[in-house]
Amino acid sequence: MPVNTQAGEPRRPPFNAEAARRLREALGMTPAHVAYGIWAAFGMRTAPETVASWERGESSPSEAELTALAGALWCTPGELLGAPGTLREYRLALGLAPVDLARRIGMEASAYERLEAGGKWRGNDRQAAALAEVLRLPLPALLRFTGRDEKLAELLTSAATTRWQAYVRPVGKLVPLPRQQIQGVLRDLHGEYQATMTATLNWGDGGSAEESGRAGRALLDDIVAEFWARTGRQDP
Incomplete structure (x- = not known):
């Protein structure tokens, strides 16, 4: 089913709608409970209808909404994602902000953000090894992301x-x-x-x-x- 996004909006994470519904039901929560949890813990106003729309696959949460939804459902962002395919998706699966990942691999935040946006890898072997360790990258993905x-x-x-x-x-x-x-x-x-x-x-x-x-x-x-x-x- 196609996912609705706003024109000009950055590409959204590969959301697993079925996993979100399953996790909510396991906690005995309704979409309204989830919406309240997102607002109470993260200060983000989210309508219960929006949560239900995510679960039906009619729309998908933004990166910030995904993090808040994971918090409301007591799970990691990775549990709400499909199989990661891009560098950004691997990062989102672990709930890391770009600046935090850049710091952990010893790279300038701006350089890492350019890489995630499709730029060429400019790091060294030590940074590549750190990237693989932090993001738990399979070997094929590491070579792909570092241009090798x-x-x-x-x-x-x-x-x-x-x-x-x-x-x-x-x-x-x-x-x-x-x-x-x-x-x-x-x-x-x-x-x-x-x-x-x-x-x-x-x-x-x-x-x-x-x-x-x-x-x-x-x-x-x-x-x-x-x-x-x-x-x-x-x-x-």
């Missing part, structure tokens, strides 16, 4: 299309996984790609050759996702 997934894609593409053995160490520097696991995945990706492209030669100019060529290109297009899937580290 593009380099990973280049390395994986080269491994699949040339000599995979030469890329075990470079990939290992980028992705802290066991060397043996990386070797196995690169070998498999290389073997699958080469077998697909060999099929295009065997079939000549027929439709099967074209189909094999498409399969090979598709593998390269999704090679980062394939890599994470084969290492058991899918990106949410």
Whole structure:
């Protein structure tokens, strides 16, 4: 169901309406009780009809409203969110303000806010490690947020299309996984790609050759996702 937002309003968190309703009912509260709790604890005037609208998925709370709703329902903001996909959503899931997160990872607040708005990662390895620890980021998400997934894609593409053995160490520097696991995945990706492209030669100019060529290109297009899937580290 579409969520109503005001024109020009910042993108709202991925609200889990069903979780909000379930948590409220478990506490034996009505939407009016929740609305009162939001006002009493956070000073935010919220109509019971608004709370009910959130639960029906007709609208969703803003970041401030989400924090207040979590307080009224005695839960964490993360319990009211769907699976996080952006840096902002990971932060909201833990109920952290941008300035607090920036302080904990040793970054200027303005620099972090630019990053969350879609800017490029300008931090160092220590800050990246702190970001992963504070936000409990899966490895694929960390590489994506720090802009290293593009380099990973280049390395994986080269491994699949040339000599995979030469890329075990470079990939290992980028992705802290066991060397043996990386070797196995690169070998498999290389073997699958080469077998697909060999099929295009065997079939000549027929439709099967074209189909094999498409399969090979598709593998390269999704090679980062394939890599994470084969290492058991899918990106949410």
